[in-house]
Amino acid sequence: FADAIKNEDFKVWFQPKFDAKTEELVGAEALVRWINPDGQTISPADFIYVFEEDGLIVQLDLYVFTSVCKTIKRFMNAGIKTVPISVNISRASLHHTGIIQKYKDVIEETGIPVELVPLEITETTAFKNKQIKELAEQLKAAGFRIDMDDFGTGSSSLASLNLIPFDVLKIDKSLVDFIGTPDGEELVRHSIELAHFKNIHVIAEGVEKQEQLEFLRKYGCDTIQGYYFSPPLPLEKYINRFQEYSKAE
Ligand code: C2E
Ligand code: CA
Numbered sequence: 001f002a003d004a005i006k007n008e009d010f011k012v013w014f015q016p017k018f019d020a021k022t023e024e025l026v027g028a029e030a031l032v033r034w035i036n037p038d039g040q041t042i043s044p045a046d047f048i049y050v051f052e053e054d055g056l057i058v059q060l061d062l063y064v065f066t067s068v069c070k071t072i073k074r075f076m077n078a079g080i081k082t083v084p085i086s087v088n089i090s091r092a093s094l095h096h097t098g099i100i101q102k103y104k105d106v107i108e109e110t111g112i113p114v115e116l117v118p119l120e121i122t123e124t125t126a127f128k129n130k131q132i133k134e135l136a137e138q139l140k141a142a143g144f145r146i147d148m149d150d151f152g153t154g155s156s157s158l159a160s161l162n163l164i165p166f167d168v169l170k171i172d173k174s175l176v177d178f179i180g181t182p183d184g185e186e187l188v189r190h191s192i193e194l195a196h197f198k199n200i201h202v203i204a205e206g207v208e209k210q211e212q213l214e215f216l217r218k219y220g221c222d223t224i225q226g227y228y229f230s231p232p233l234p235l236e237k238y239i240n241r242f243q244e245y246s247k248a249e
């Protein structure tokens with residue numbers, strides 16, 4: 001694993017997020033890929049859970065976070081207008097002693113504004129332990145934006161929404177896929193309303209179809225992420241495709 005980190009076998013890919021109304025680039029999510037020695041790209045779904053079991057996820061999450069902060073720094077130095085690039089942080093990472101200080105150190109070392117790297121936390125991450133509430137509050141105090149990932153995939157969503165001071169709710173693809181069925185549409189609509197009632201910004205993920213985009217837009221979803229606009233892309237492709245949106249004025 002240390003070798004893989006050293007050899008830069010882990011690559012950070014970027015998936016853009018767009019304003020639901022104006023379709024402007026408003027952010028991106030950093031998603032890790034493992035490029036094995038024969039050049040094959042391995043999806044995080046196939047290795048994240050292993051790393052979560054053996055604790056290596058803490059190092060991987062910090063590596064991805066650091067790499068994103070450096071990328072943002074590069075954008076800033078190059079005069080490219082930078083949108084926030086969110087990073088996933090697993091439960092194991094959050095429980096690691098001193099983790100918040102480590103993340104704060106990276107922000108300080110790179111000198112980037114903390115608002116530019118929101119942290120995505122899953123609802124199970126958020127709910128399994130009340131201690132998380134305290135950690136989330138510390139992160140907020142340090143200026144981090146906290147996004148609830150995968151809303152709608154578990155049964156504790158509403159409870160954790162009340163417990164943790166989330167800034168953003170990410171409606172999971174499984175809910176987005178309900179669009180087109182009357183009951184499903186009700187659920188999506190009310191999820192958006194509920195979040196807005198709590199002053200929480202709404203991102204829909206896994207948006208693949210025009211009808212989904214139109215429905216979400218109609219009911220006030222703020223931000224759209226999904227293959228409809230773009231899959232996650234390697235850094236250079238991301239820059240080439242989306243730089244036109246992000247040139248500094
Ligand atoms: P996630 O955080 O829910 O990320 C969204 C996943 O949905 C990504 O899968 C993305 O490629 C995929 N996706 C986006 N739009 C669409 C769409 O329109 N249709 C479909 N079918 N899929 C879409 P990916 O990149 O394979 O990542 C899987 C999971 O691995 C992530 O789910 C996240 O939980 C985890 N992960 C990725 N990078 C990291 C990381 O650096 N740290 C940690 N702890 N977990 C990570
Ligand atoms: Ca995520």
Ligand code: CA
Nearest residue numbers: 149150170205
């Ligand atoms: Ca998600």
